[in-house]
Amino acid sequence: xxxxxxxxxxxxxxxxxxxxxxxxxxxxxxxxxxxxxxxxxxxxxxxxxxxxxxxxxxxxxxxxxxxxxxxxxxxxxxxxxxxxxxxxxxxxxxxxxxxxxxxxxxxxxxxxxxxxxxxxxxxxxxxxxxxxxxxxxxxxxxxxxxxxxxxxxxxxxxxxxxxxxxxxxxxxxxxxxxxxxxxxxxxxxxxxxxxxxxxxxxxxxxxxxxxxxxxxxxxxxxxxxxxxxxxxxxxxxxxxxxxxxxxxxxxxxxxxxxxxxxxxxxxxxxxxxxxxxxxxxxxxxxxxxxxxxxxxxxxxxxxxxxxxxxxxxxxx
Numbered sequence: 001x002x003x004x005x006x007x008x009x010x011x012x013x014x015x016x017x018x019x020x021x022x023x024x025x026x027x028x029x030x031x032x033x034x035x036x037x038x039x040x041x042x043x044x045x046x047x048x049x050x051x052x053x054x055x056x057x058x059x060x061x062x063x064x065x066x067x068x069x070x071x072x073x074x075x076x077x078x079x080x081x082x083x084x085x086x087x088x089x090x091x092x093x094x095x096x097x098x099x100x101x102x103x104x105x106x107x108x109x110x111x112x113x114x115x116x117x118x119x120x121x122x123x124x125x126x127x128x129x130x131x132x133x134x135x136x137x138x139x140x141x142x143x144x145x146x147x148x149x150x151x152x153x154x155x156x157x158x159x160x161x162x163x164x165x166x167x168x169x170x171x172x173x174x175x176x177x178x179x180x181x182x183x184x185x186x187x188x189x190x191x192x193x194x195x196x197x198x199x200x201x202x203x204x205x206x207x208x209x210x211x212x213x214x215x216x217x218x219x220x221x222x223x224x225x226x227x228x229x230x231x232x233x234x235x236x237x238x239x240x241x242x243x244x245x246x247x248x249x250x251x252x253x254x255x256x257x258x259x260x261x262x263x264x265x266x267x268x269x270x271x272x273x274x275x276x277x278x279x280x281x282x283x284x285x286x287x288x289x290x291x292x293x294x295x296x297x298x299x300x301x302x303x304x305x306x307x308x309x310x311x312x313x314x315x316x
Contacts, residue, residue: 003064005276011313015125016297017118017134019142019179027149027183028298032138041076041305048078049316055081055270056108058100059135060091060115065276066135066143070112070311071301080249082108091120101128108316113294131314138241140287144275146306151230151299152186153177155271160213161186165220165229165266167191167256167281169249170198173235176208178202182210189217191225193252210230220243220310222256229266233273234258250282258284273299 040047055074057067064188067083084104091097101124104111111128113121116136117240125132126206134142152159164181166174166211168190178198181188182205190198197218206216219225226232237253238246263270272284280286289296 006039009190012315013131014045015132016142016310016314016316017125017132017137018140019145019183020209021142021197022183022184024183027146027180030146030306030309030313031150031153035311036145037154037308037312038041038302041262046076046078048110049142049312050074051078051209052112053079053098053109053315054107056104056111057081057083057204058089058091058113059084059103060086061136063114063135064240065303066112067218070135073304073311075309076244079109091115097123100124100153102133105129108312125283126226132313133310137172139172139197140176140179141275142176143303143307143310144173145176146310147230147299147302148233148273149180149184149186150302150306151273151295152271154298154302155295156230157234160189162230163187163189163228164231164233165191165226166233166260167188167225167258168234168253169196169237169239171235171239174198175202177233181214182206182216185210185213187215187217189219189225189229191219191222193256194220195304196252209238222262223265226262227265229270231271231273232258232263232266233275236277236279253283257282258288260287263288265279268292271295276300296312 010136022312034198057070069079105128110131112133112135115137118137118139121137134140164186174190176200209250237249268295272288274284276297278284278289310316
């Protein structure tokens with residue numbers, strides 16, 4: 001934490017670089033606030049809780065859900081978001097991360113950074129006078145998991161004790177899911193081919209956070225991993241920046257497709273999730289994505305409500 005940043009209690013003024021930046025109580029508070037804010041939107045009610053405040057969106061990577069949800073979210077909260085495109089900033093090319101953070105922090109009340117390297121987020125947080133929010137990095141995607149957990153809570157009414165099976169690459173999405181599961185008592189099975197498993201240090205961190213409250217298991221066999229699961233989650237096989245590996249990954253991950261056959265080994269009412277964008281016919285079939293079990297587009301909408309709640313707790 002930058003020494004120039006004012007001391008605060010609770011979440012106000014803090015950074016959100018990782019799911020592990022929250023404890024279980026704080027995460028529960030954000031989800032509760034998200035539920036309240038979503039109900040207000042459905043009734044056409046908008047409270048300007050961040051009136052006069054500004055949010056800078058510093059993006060190195062393209063985005064649909066992250067940009068739109070923060071932009072509309074700030075509008076609904078009475079503030080305004082300002083988008084900074086890659087060519088305008090040139091992070092660590094035109095200007096180093098620490099200088100960018102200092103300049104933006106002198107004008108905006110918070111910064112959402114969607115970056116290639118997590119280390120840039122950490123440097124920005126060290127030198128910024130305002131909260132830094134991880135809009136996606138090569139290590140984590142915590143804002144997505146806030147929406148995922150909100151969706152699970154809406155569907156089942158609770159989170160603790162359920163089993164989520166994640167099938168696919170052990171990537172940044174997986175890391176945040178594992179940590180989010182540990183914070184909420186959600187049991188998680190990660191099913192990945194050899195060489196594509198989550199980072200061991202993330203697993204160790206999650207086990208420590210869970211303190212026996214949730215089970216974290218790794219599988220290479222899809223059927224063994226999804227058996228009895230309440231939720232199945234997948235992501236693209238080749239993320240942004242991995243385009244050169246796409247053909248090789250299609251071969252490696254072909255047995256890890258989320259399809260109707262795999263759903264047969266799960267609970268009959270299992271929830272299907274995907275963080276989008278989806279490559280239909282690759283990591284997930286058209287039939288499963290468009291099935292009655294799929295809450296994928298409710299999950300996408302919940303990016304708005306979950307991130308509004310995060311902003312309220314960090315800034316209001």
